Amino acid sequence: xxxxxxxxxxxxxxxxxxxxxxxxxxxxxxxxxxxxxxxxxxxxxxxxxxxxxxxxxxxxxxxxxxxxxxxxxxxxxxxxxxxxxxxxxxxxxxxxxxxxxxxxxxxxxxxxxxxxxxxxxxxxxxxxxxxxxxxxxxxxxxxxxxxxxxxxxxxxxxx
Numbered sequence: 001x002x003x004x005x006x007x008x009x010x011x012x013x014x015x016x017x018x019x020x021x022x023x024x025x026x027x028x029x030x031x032x033x034x035x036x037x038x039x040x041x042x043x044x045x046x047x048x049x050x051x052x053x054x055x056x057x058x059x060x061x062x063x064x065x066x067x068x069x070x071x072x073x074x075x076x077x078x079x080x081x082x083x084x085x086x087x088x089x090x091x092x093x094x095x096x097x098x099x100x101x102x103x104x105x106x107x108x109x110x111x112x113x114x115x116x117x118x119x120x121x122x123x124x125x126x127x128x129x130x131x132x133x134x135x136x137x138x139x140x141x142x143x144x145x146x147x148x149x150x151x152x153x154x155x156x157x158x159x
Contacts, residue, residue: 008124008139015041015128016110020076020098023084027094030128033072038135038158039128040066040073040151043113043121047079047097051145055123058148061095065152067095071135074098078105078119078120113139127154 009015033039042059044052058067059073067071069153077084084097100107101141105121108114113124123140125148136154141145 006112006115006122007141008137009110009126009134011134011137013134014132015126015134016107017132018098018100018107018110020100020107021081022074022096022098023081023088023093025081028074028098031132033074034128034130034132035071036130037072038130038155040071040155041111041124041126041128042073042075043108043111043124044077045115045118045120045122045142046073047077047083051078051123051143053091055146055148056093056097057091058089059095063095063127064149065155068159071155072096076100076107076121078108118142125149125151127158129158 017031019027022028022036074096078100080101081099088097108121113121115122123146125138126134127136129135
């Protein structure tokens with residue numbers, strides 16, 4: 001599925017709220033997170049896959065870029081909670097991995113990053129401000145590793 005067939009949520013639009021369970025079964029809502037912090041939403045296609053593991057390892061290894069007093073990262077895939085728990089335990093991911101399993105891909109679809117052919121999100125990254133609006137985004141195809149290098153500057157520019 002070419003990226004040109006997707007319609008990712010644009011910068012300046014309100015980010016759709018969601019309520020998803022993390023790898024520990026705890027419900028996480030975007031609206032709850034943005035009451036106190038800016039949020040980086042990282043959609044990824046599949047747990048245990050090579051590129052996804054590399055990307056989430058980067059988040060784990062440089063967590064200070066993704067989690068602070070003013071920032072929280074959440075990672076979302078269509079994998080079930082149990083798969084995400086096993087992957088998080090294996091890799092040492094202590095940040096929220098959220099399951100968009102059922103209704104399958106509903107949140108990824110709301111953000112315009114669901115690949116309908118595979119039933120998995122493409123590599124969409126969204127920076128959502130405390131006001132609930134998208135401040136920055138980056139969209140990569142399933143086989144294209146994302147580059148997080150612009151994120152720190154985008155976070156620093158937030159009010």
